[in-house]
Amino acid sequence: MKRRLRAPTVWLMTAVREMDVVIVGAGFAGLTAARRIAGAGRSVVVVEARDRVGGRTLNQEIGQGDVVEMGGQWVGPTQDRVYALASELGIRTFPTFDEGDELAFVEGKRYRYSGEMPRMNPFALADFAQAVMRLDRLARSVPLEAPWEGPRASEWDSQTFESWLRRTVKTSRARSMLRAYFGGILAAEPASYSLLHALFYVHSATDFETMASISGGAQQDRIEGGSQLLAIRLAEQLGRMVELEAPVRRITQDRSSVVVATDRLTVRGRRAIVAIPPALAARLAYEPPLPGYRDQLTQRVPQGSIIKAEVVYTEPFWRGQGLKGFAFATDGPVIASFDNSPPGGSPGVLAAFVKGDQARRLARLDPVERRREVVGSLVRFFGERAGSPEAYHEFDWSAEEWTRGCYGGHFPPGVWTQYGPALRQPVGRIHWAGTETSTVWNGYMEGAVRSGERAAGEVLAALSENALKESVTVPVGA
Amino acid sequence: MKRRLRAPTVWLMTAVREMDVVIVGAGFAGLTAARRIAGAGRSVVVVEARDRVGGRTLNQEIGQGDVVEMGGQWVGPTQDRVYALASELGIRTFPTFDEGDELAFVEGKRYRYSGEMPRMNPFALADFAQAVMRLDRLARSVPLEAPWEGPRASEWDSQTFESWLRRTVKTSRARSMLRAYFGGILAAEPASYSLLHALFYVHSATDFETMASISGGAQQDRIEGGSQLLAIRLAEQLGRMVELEAPVRRITQDRSSVVVATDRLTVRGRRAIVAIPPALAARLAYEPPLPGYRDQLTQRVPQGSIIKAEVVYTEPFWRGQGLKGFAFATDGPVIASFDNSPPGGSPGVLAAFVKGDQARRLARLDPVERRREVVGSLVRFFGERAGSPEAYHEFDWSAEEWTRGCYGGHFPPGVWTQYGPALRQPVGRIHWAGTETSTVWNGYMEGAVRSGERAAGEVLAALSENALKESVTVPVGA
Numbered sequence A, B: 001m002k003r004r005l006r007a008p009t010v011w012l013m014t015a016v017r018e019m020d021v022v023i024v025g026a027g028f029a030g031l032t033a034a035r036r037i038a039g040a041g042r043s044v045v046v047v048e049a050r051d052r053v054g055g056r057t058l059n060q061e062i063g064q065g066d067v068v069e070m071g072g073q074w075v076g077p078t079q080d081r082v083y084a085l086a087s088e089l090g091i092r093t094f095p096t097f098d099e100g101d102e103l104a105f106v107e108g109k110r111y112r113y114s115g116e117m118p119r120m121n122p123f124a125l126a127d128f129a130q131a132v133m134r135l136d137r138l139a140r141s142v143p144l145e146a147p148w149e150g151p152r153a154s155e156w157d158s159q160t161f162e163s164w165l166r167r168t169v170k171t172s173r174a175r176s177m178l179r180a181y182f183g184g185i186l187a188a189e190p191a192s193y194s195l196l197h198a199l200f201y202v203h204s205a206t207d208f209e210t211m212a213s214i215s216g217g218a219q220q221d222r223i224e225g226g227s228q229l230l231a232i233r234l235a236e237q238l239g240r241m242v243e244l245e246a247p248v249r250r251i252t253q254d255r256s257s258v259v260v261a262t263d264r265l266t267v268r269g270r271r272a273i274v275a276i277p278p279a280l281a282a283r284l285a286y287e288p289p290l291p292g293y294r295d296q297l298t299q300r301v302p303q304g305s306i307i308k309a310e311v312v313y314t315e316p317f318w319r320g321q322g323l324k325g326f327a328f329a330t331d332g333p334v335i336a337s338f339d340n341s342p343p344g345g346s347p348g349v350l351a352a353f354v355k356g357d358q359a360r361r362l363a364r365l366d367p368v369e370r371r372r373e374v375v376g377s378l379v380r381f382f383g384e385r386a387g388s389p390e391a392y393h394e395f396d397w398s399a400e401e402w403t404r405g406c407y408g409g410h411f412p413p414g415v416w417t418q419y420g421p422a423l424r425q426p427v428g429r430i431h432w433a434g435t436e437t438s439t440v441w442n443g444y445m446e447g448a449v450r451s452g453e454r455a456a457g458e459v460l461a462a463l464s465e466n467a468l469k470e471s472v473t474v475p476v477g478a
Helices: A028-039 A080-088 A122-140 A153-157 A161-168 A172-186 A195-204 A208-212 A228-241 A292-298 A356-363 A367-382 A415-422 A445-465 A467-473 B028-039 B080-088 B122-140 B153-157 B161-168 B172-186 B195-204 B208-212 B228-241 B292-298 B356-363 B367-382 B415-422 B445-465 B467-473
Strands: A010-012 A016-018 A021-024 A044-047 A059-063 A066-069 A093-095 A101-106 A109-113 A221-223 A248-253 A258-262 A266-269 A271-274 A285-287 A306-313 A323-329 A336-339 A348-355 A391-396 A430-432 B010-012 B016-018 B021-024 B044-047 B059-063 B066-069 B093-095 B101-106 B109-113 B221-223 B248-253 B258-262 B266-269 B271-274 B285-287 B306-313 B323-329 B336-339 B348-355 B391-396 B430-432
Touching (some): A028 A228, A059 A306, A059 A391, A080 A228, A122 A172, A153 A195, A153 A415, A172 A195, A172 A208, A172 A348, A195 A415, A258 A271, A271 A445, A292 A415, A306 A367, A356 A367, A356 B292, A356 B415, A415 B356, B021 B028, B028 B044, B028 B228, B028 B445, B059 B391, B122 B195, B122 B208, B153 B195, B153 B415, B161 B172, B172 B323, B195 B415, B306 B356, B323 B367, B356 B367
Parallel strands (some): A016 A266, A101 A323, A271 A430, B016 B266
Antiparallel strands (some): A010 B010, A093 A221, A101 A109, A248 A258, A306 A348, B093 B221, B101 B109
16 A cells, blocks of 8 residues: 655645625526515625626527527517516517428427428327417416425325326327427426426417417517527626626525635625536535435436537528428437528527436437537538538536536426425525526526525515614624 | 634544445444455455444343333344344344234224234235235346346336335225334334335245244344344444544545545545445545436435333233233334343333334324323333333434434335436446445345445455556645
């Protein structure tokens, strides 16, 4: 056994900053909360692990000042808080390109259609439509504030969504289409989450059609300058209140304060907001340790799996063929594509999504092979011209250390009913935000913004209740 | 915004120790691996977060030199590696007390019986027996090395075990009994794991009867001096190779070495073995970050929920009534009790298990109320005398920071088939051990020991293959 003694290394710890509130994570939830708290005259700092703000939104420049998004990007009707935020920040939205025919590849067959649905076998279509109506009806009975309290919560939470599909949906084609839609929407296999979670998610997003549509739905509008611009502008307003490249390692709380220690700085606050997904919140050290009930929740809400590619062409050639660029496929590897060209309409950009099982498979290929598969899907959708992109960008969110999966966390069977109440309940001075905690538009940018507002409200109320007392009892030393 | 600058704190980092192998976790897996590696003439150190060894085993002194176990404790036929280990360490086993009648409380009714099963409604009994036979038959077709490769893996992994129970088992009583048995065995609700996982677990433990029985099964024998003694003796042999109170925070690897940094010491090795559950392995920082596929596995294997109580009486009074102390109840809060008296037969000790939903509920009560509920269950089982214990010990494994749930990790639907191959596959110089990685007796002490032997084998093979090359290329500096 060889042992070598080395000269001790000397570390200088930075000073502890004193704040009213410290926020972990500079995504939409954290930044929104910070803005509201600062607006109420409280001091706040946001500590962020990455060298950028925006969380699961990420702009990618494609030249000529144009950007596309490698992460979350769309807004639609009833996503009021994001529209309001854009408006307050002087950022405009524009409609997603939605003219022309759609394409569907269902169990090996190609469909081109202009209505809402491919003209396939009427039995399969009726079966699909009935399943959607049924899902919508069941979803409405799930209480968004407490999905575990619905009348059939236990029954719905003890089965996978896949079990429901196999039992309820009679035709293979309708099942395949529902798997593709939900796969595209949740970035996870229907075997991975409960029927209750599928119903909660649909209700949280209004209904299936709103969730799945471009015009009139969640993919209706885009953000000029890219969705991350919302976060960038928020951060500009917050200025020195945002600290980048400061991964949080430990949160210590006592009766009078909470101390958030990062690799770079340490902040003492009266309240903290942890605005990162449950699966990442699990990875911080807490002192005292979190109650078992809360900790075990964070072991049980895994992030989805998505690779998003943005494939750039000299022009949106599909438009000339009367196609809108939207296609979905039940077999992948790309399960959905959208026209994601800049507002000026040039160059042409297709956003391509690879989810779940296929994302995991592609992640382990080398980049050249992965690109070949993604572009191959687009050739299948839009013909040979799709085979010669000018540029190709991709992002595997599961590989990114500070995200570890997109779009968001999903609830496997049993988790809502066993652990649901732990999702938003503060632990001492620690409050929880992030789109996973939202009742409305859970999993979307809208949900993130709403969660930030909700958590900010909790914290501001707590500060004003305890203002007098706390201003005396916060200890001065370390 | 008030800001207060404080004097910088000076930290002294300890020297980096150089070893062939560094092992994270001094449970049965880590200690077994260390012993084998040291025995092969390689230098090794085990770093452990707690101030004790033994992981999920924990002795509790009850006076007069007697101990009971707050964690894992039994061994039984085919658990050869634990018996061999005990023998090598000079530790004896003794039979679990198994004389007299058993008790069952099934859906409100009390049964006292001397055979294998309560004499209840023959339809329910036949239903239960058929379900068990069917489970055993299906389980045998699950390949232990690769459960995701079995012929019906995808079908079995996309449903919860609860769905299978509801569909296959006709009588409510048989379903309740199966839920109670599996709840006692997996410490999780049947809604929380897939049918494939249930079948894997049964096969891994030989069959249902072996898993569920005292004599002839997994609860057959106990360890003199308490199960933790195995770990304590192993650690004594390893001596200074075991470092306690050294929580690992970061594992950094490059082409020639792997560096494990704890709060107290830093060790550079040529290989590392992470011998903690996947849910805890998720909480270390890795540099470079782990591949998404491995990381996402660790988001998806949550620990079960168990509170174990050891209730001490002046004597094992149930024996005088012709009872063996074993009881199970379908409704809890205690779902199973066992006679856990010391080998001498005095005092009398009942081990009581509270699992899953009930464990989460009881964890949030105050200790007096929790004890009242646990002892109340024992009174229901064994009468008024059970209401006056001499001593009461309990342990909530979900609350313990370095365990976060017992007995082990379970696989929710979709996880085996989507992420199974990531369970044991090394990532660079990091190897994975722990009972969750075992093919045989997964979830048991036996599985932990076998996983430690397997990982040690991997590491020793890697070291000897690369011995010449590596001894040259390991960098000397930091």
